[in-house]
Amino acid sequence: MILAGGQGSRLLDLTRQTAKPAVGFGGKYRIIDFPLSNCVQSGIDTVGVLTQYQPLDLNEYIGNGDAWDLDRRNGGLFVLPPYQGSRRADWYRGTANAIYQNLNFVLKSAPQYVLILSGDHIYRMNYRKMLRAHVEKRAACTVATLRVAKEEASRFGICNTDEDGRIFEFEEKPKHPRSDLASMGIYIFNTDKLVSVLERDAENKASSNDFGKDIIPTMIQNGEAVYSYAFDGYWKDVGTVRSLWEANMDLLGREPRLGLNNGEFRIYSRNLSRAPQVIYRDADVKDSLISEGCRIGGSVHHSVLSCGVCVEKGAVVRDSVIMEDVVIKAGAVVTRAMIDRRAYVDRGVTVGDTAGTEITVVGKERMVTKEGIF
Amino acid sequence: MNTIGFVFSALRDEMQLPLTQNRTFAALPFACRYRLVDFPISSMVNAGISNINVIANYNYRSLIQHIGSGKDWDLARYTGGVHIMSPYQNAGRDRQGVYSTRREALLHMKDYIESMGESIAILSDCNCIANLDYRKMLETHIKNEAEVTIAVSENITGQRGEDGSRRLLPVCILSCSLLRQWLSYDGTGDDNLPVDILKKERSERRICTYTHSGYVAKIESMEDYFYHSIALTRNPEVAESLFGNGAQRIMTRTHNSTPTRYGERADVIDSLVADGCLIEGRLENSIVFRNVRIGRGSVVRNSILFAGTEIGSDTVLDCVICDKKVKIGSERILSGHITMPMYIQKGREV
Numbered sequence: 001m002i003l004a005g006g007q008g009s010r011l012l013d014l015t016r017q018t019a020k021p022a023v024g025f026g027g028k029y030r031i032i033d034f035p036l037s038n039c040v041q042s043g044i045d046t047v048g049v050l051t052q053y054q055p056l057d058l059n060e061y062i063g064n065g066d067a068w069d070l071d072r073r074n075g076g077l078f079v080l081p082p083y084q085g086s087r088r089a090d091w092y093r094g095t096a097n098a099i100y101q102n103l104n105f106v107l108k109s110a111p112q113y114v115l116i117l118s119g120d121h122i123y124r125m126n127y128r129k130m131l132r133a134h135v136e137k138r139a140a141c142t143v144a145t146l147r148v149a150k151e152e153a154s155r156f157g158i159c160n161t162d163e164d165g166r167i168f169e170f171e172e173k174p175k176h177p178r179s180d181l182a183s184m185g186i187y188i189f190n191t192d193k194l195v196s197v198l199e200r201d202a203e204n205k206a207s208s209n210d211f212g213k214d215i216i217p218t219m220i221q222n223g224e225a226v227y228s229y230a231f232d233g234y235w236k237d238v239g240t241v242r243s244l245w246e247a248n249m250d251l252l253g254r255e256p257r258l259g260l261n262n263g264e265f266r267i268y269s270r271n272l273s274r275a276p277q278v279i280y281r282d283a284d285v286k287d288s289l290i291s292e293g294c295r296i297g298g299s300v301h302h303s304v305l306s307c308g309v310c311v312e313k314g315a316v317v318r319d320s321v322i323m324e325d326v327v328i329k330a331g332a333v334v335t336r337a338m339i340d341r342r343a344y345v346d347r348g349v350t351v352g353d354t355a356g357t358e359i360t361v362v363g364k365e366r367m368v369t370k371e372g373i374f
Numbered sequence: 375m376n377t378i379g380f381v382f383s384a385l386r387d388e389m390q391l392p393l394t395q396n397r398t399f400a401a402l403p404f405a406c407r408y409r410l411v412d413f414p415i416s417s418m419v420n421a422g423i424s425n426i427n428v429i430a431n432y433n434y435r436s437l438i439q440h441i442g443s444g445k446d447w448d449l450a451r452y453t454g455g456v457h458i459m460s461p462y463q464n465a466g467r468d469r470q471g472v473y474s475t476r477r478e479a480l481l482h483m484k485d486y487i488e489s490m491g492e493s494i495a496i497l498s499d500c501n502c503i504a505n506l507d508y509r510k511m512l513e514t515h516i517k518n519e520a521e522v523t524i525a526v527s528e529n530i531t532g533q534r535g536e537d538g539s540r541r542l543l544p545v546c547i548l549s550c551s552l553l554r555q556w557l558s559y560d561g562t563g564d565d566n567l568p569v570d571i572l573k574k575e576r577s578e579r580r581i582c583t584y585t586h587s588g589y590v591a592k593i594e595s596m597e598d599y600f601y602h603s604i605a606l607t608r609n610p611e612v613a614e615s616l617f618g619n620g621a622q623r624i625m626t627r628t629h630n631s632t633p634t635r636y637g638e639r640a641d642v643i644d645s646l647v648a649d650g651c652l653i654e655g656r657l658e659n660s661i662v663f664r665n666v667r668i669g670r671g672s673v674v675r676n677s678i679l680f681a682g683t684e685i686g687s688d689t690v691l692d693c694v695i696c697d698k699k700v701k702i703g704s705e706r707i708l709s710g711h712i713t714m715p716m717y718i719q720k721g722r723e724v
Binding site: 027252276295 | 397405406407446565610613614617618619623624625626628632633634635637639640642643644645646647648649657707
């Protein structure tokens with residue numbers, strides 16, 4: 001079950017009309033491609049995507065799941081928005097509430113285990129390995145965890161485990177973190193256990209119906225077998241403009257921190273077929289990721305370009321993330337910027353701050369001219 | 375739609391390109407992403423034709439794999455769709471099985487043609503690369519009340535052809551009833567293009583032409599193929615008009631490749647590049663297909679690198695065509711000439 005309903009308000013203009021998981025990343029991908037592809041590559045063939053905020057873009061993108069090989073006769077991909085119906089049905093009030101409202105869907109497939117994921121993390125993980133560990137430990141619930149820097153720890157749910165990996169302490173966003181082991185917001189539950197904890201939680205009026213704040217701590221308090229599964233690959237919660245920009249930059253450099261490869265465990269996405277990239281005579285492309293359909297006549301350094309971007313001769317793009325079909329006219333200088341789809345940067349305009357460290361965001365379809373942004 | 379399409383995947387068995395030794399002509403890769411068959415199929419789909427028959431010849435495994443269910447051209451449908459008709463032996467002939475003329479090819483499908491419901495047929499070869507507007511051509515055909523409409527072009531460039539035949543494109547529209555009639559004639563030597571047959575009856579038949587004013591590349595030799603590929607890199611705007619956009623886009627099979635990564639020392643000019651590549655050297659006037667790697671310090675000029683090719687570091691390539699999955703080590707120098715490119719077979723290691 002992929003929780004893809006969040007607003008992602010810290011992504012500002014990028015999510016004004018789009019749910020966060022539908023935000024573009026890495027040239028031709030969207031954030032949700034990562035959890036979706038991970039599921040398919042891990043052999044999971046039944047996936048529910050819970051949408052809520054501004055779902056139109058996301059729903060259209062997901063479609064029937066065929067781009068991720070999830071259009072199946074048995075199982076497949078299901079988009080699950082909140083719906084009017086019984087007393088229980090309502091807008092999703094929290095991560096646990098969202099799953100609770102969709103229990104009928106879960107039980108219809110009669111699964112033994114339920115994997116709960118967030119739709120807005122960038123990482124590659126084989127969930128089968130986590131499931132194997134869950135089964136070996138005979139856990140009621142397994143939480144995927146990651147070591148984080150002590151300074152970062154207050155942003156996460158922090159766990160403390162014994163030598164066996166069993167979690168005896170769990171604190172959501174603690175002011176004084178007692179360890180550096182953070183929850184990734186990825187859980188595997190035995191189905192019947194999930195049903196019982198969600199039902200009990202639904203009856204608790206004081207609960208915020210959230211996995212990290214309510215479900216997991218309560219389970220631990222009640223002595224349930226909650227185990228940690230240690231993950232040690234690249235993982236990024238791209239909740240802020242800066243972290244999204246950084247994650248894109250992590251795709252570049254001599255040895256990219258995040259590798260996208262074409263071999264096994266590749267990330268799938270839905271993309272319209274485009275023409276090949278055309279690199280013109282005066283182009284100067286270095287240390288960058290360029291997608292199909294781009295036409296480059298200017299200078300592009302250390303940047304990530306999505307499909308169909310046009311950079312005219314004389315334009316300069318540095319340290320930026322440029323989304324689909326953006327046009328950057330001659331003489332424009334774009335630095336440390338995230339420019340959303342179909343925006344237009346006029347001749348000679350400067351976007352972004354060459355001196356500072358701020359990331360400038362230009363929203364979808366905006367026109368940036370010398371007179372201002374329209 | 376009232377129109378059916380027929381695409382002949384290979385007719386010129388006298389044209390022995392090393393490139394087509396192991397693949398049928400229609401499956402010949404072109405311009406980073408496409409195969410020659412993409413052009414006629416896409417043009418037909420863009421004109422609203424949804425029933426297309428590709429008549430295969432030799433070595434058509436890669437053609438079948440490329441076309442698949444037709445999904446990438448929006449042709450995986452309940453009615454119509456794209457079908458690959460395999461050839462089979464014509465008993466009683468000297469030649470080994472497969473056809474060598476269009477008429478022979480269509481005769482294999484006689485039953486289908488007798489019973490098909492459409493009233494107009496478009497016949498196209500694969501050797502003329504162009505983004506044709508079949509909608510306009512059909513309109514012209516109907517407006518002129520023509521029995522046969524043949525496409526012509528003033529822009530055919532290339533190495534050969536001086537006479538009137540130079541202008542003809544191997545694309546024609548005719549009514550299905552005329553097509554059936556043509557198929558029922560007794561076979562003679564010149565039964566290739568419908569026009570040859572109908573030449574005899576020219577005064578009684580309305581034969582019209584449709585002029586295509588855009589780019590055309592006629593491929594009849596290895597030199598033609600190389601010339602036209604490299605010419606696209608010298609005229610990127612022409613390339614863009616050929617690939618089309620929106621409703622006139624040339625469609626092809628999609629792969630889930632990553633975006634192409636240009637390294638810190640990459641130096642690319644005047645080139646067309648597909649997805650999935652890692653470019654760390656210099657690239658000039660070249661066509662690079664997907665998943666190609668070019669190492670540091672290498673220089674690739676006037677060359678065509680098919681999918682999966684790997685070039686090591688400090689290697690120089692000039693006027694080279696590398697077929698798929700070629701591996702060229704480091705510090706090598708390989709050079710052909712602009713009029714005579716060097717061709718390296720699929721999978722070779724240098």
